[in-house]
Amino acid sequence: MNNVLGDKKAIAVLLGPALLVYTVAMLLPVFWSAGYTFLSGNAITGFTFAGLANFEKLFSDPAVGEALWFTIRYAVVITIGQVLLGYMLSLLYVFALKRGSSLIRTLVFFPVVLPTVAVALLFQKMFEIAPQNGLVNSALNAVGIGSIDWLGNGSTAFLVIVIMDLWRSMGFYAVLLYTGLVDIPDDILESARLDGARGLHLIRHIILPLSLPVLLSSIIFSINGTLKVFDSIVALTDGGPGSATTPLTLLMFRTSFTYGDYGYGSSIALLLTILCLIVTLFIFRSSRRDLTKD
């Protein structure tokens, strides 16, 4: 039996192509890119050995510090926003709309599948001030508030990015958390209600602890995704004004392709990868410890 199920030829034929493509176009480049960090130059002009110069620059470059700070700020704000709004929506689906939530869930999820570039251009026009007031400024003018140059200022531009990304993704986290809430057995909720637990009390002491695992995995997915943010920022602000909204991903892209410095670009990419790795491992570990304690 195991001879057939362990047939070497079948393994080679079925796994071979995937493993080959994955190794050549993904695994190998990861190590190759790590090797670039010791070089300077690019594919067209040729490379020269630079030793640890790229790393020395990485730790003293104010642009990297600024981009790192923006990336962390963005990841924290968006993760909290996504999971919080998603959780509130999922509670709404499960406990207020109950069986009738399907249509609302489907509608709120819709922006998730839209191309990020399309959404970003739409928001650019909504928050526009020149040459023409967009939807938001027109609404502000209508209630007697002056127009605001939303994308012309670092802090308001950050606000627009946050609003857009939450608009785009809260339906996704709502559905993710919804599947966790639906799994809570009805008899537990019923007996809690019989014991007099109501409203916020019920949420805090019964529903929140029971949905903790799915909340934690949502947070991991969210951080993992937000650290890699690229599309929405490139299309909405292109990192500006100045470099006020430039995350590490965009800084790496600019360094490599606009300034043609592959070695330094790879160093920034490595920093980003290590950041993703640390966050993922850290959260996995702490979540596991908490779960065993319960």
Next chain:
Amino acid sequence: MTANTAVPTRTSQKPTAAPQRPRTSPVKFLKRVPVQLSIAILLVVEIYPLIWLFMGSFKTQDEFLNSPVWAMPQSFNFDNYVEAWTTGNIGTYVGNSLIATIPSLFLIVLFGVAAGFALEVLVWKGRGTVLLVFLAGIMVPGQMILLPLFSAYFQVGLTGTLWPLIITYTATGLPLTVFMMATYFRAVPREVFEAAALDGASMIRAFFSIGFPMVRNAVFTVALVQFFFIWNDLLIALTFTNNADLSTIQVGLLNFTGEFGAVQYGPLFAAICINVLGTLVLYLFLNQRVMKGLAGGAVKG
């Protein structure tokens, strides 16, 4: 019911429900007002921007500059769409996106499902490790592989074609596909494949005539998820298409404003609408499956 008939009461049909209803109904209604209000606000916030976008795609430049932003278009003609599709090159971009997306999807599904089968159904030493190696690929940011791939495509002479996109999409799509397919194959009873082996089928045959058909629903879901990732991708397309003739729809749309000099609102809105249309149609028909699939692929972030 038997208890009701035993006790004679004035209320004829439902003796327990009737006295309660007038008491709780207004309270219940008032309790639901905040819920209904928040749903209404939610729907306006989520849907109105899209309606505004759609209306804008029919407006003329003059209407954009001189009418209030929330005004309805004066006429519904497709001038803006024609302009975007031809002068704005959106037609070419959509074509490029299709040429890049369809072969990538085909390769991802074929290779990924086979690998999932080999890693979950077949029995061999080291398969756990190989699955972990694939899993690690989900976490790696795209920036970590762009530069070596760019150099390699340049040296091999693929720059200037859509091949770099197809290869890169296939490679980056595989980890999640392999991971999801291995999970789906775990749910198929092993006895099915053991019976096939007893009947003398080779495992390659068992994969194509039993394994693949048994998970074809899952395959469809995974393909759908990958379609959205590839179609909506900007980073890879921006890196490997340095020539406007090769731009995918996302890159083309990003540079759309630049081509007209001054902002031409109507064509731009129409171009955004065309871009949205593909995913909108898919979502209209397959929304439950898309939601399930994307939630299942959430590890990708």
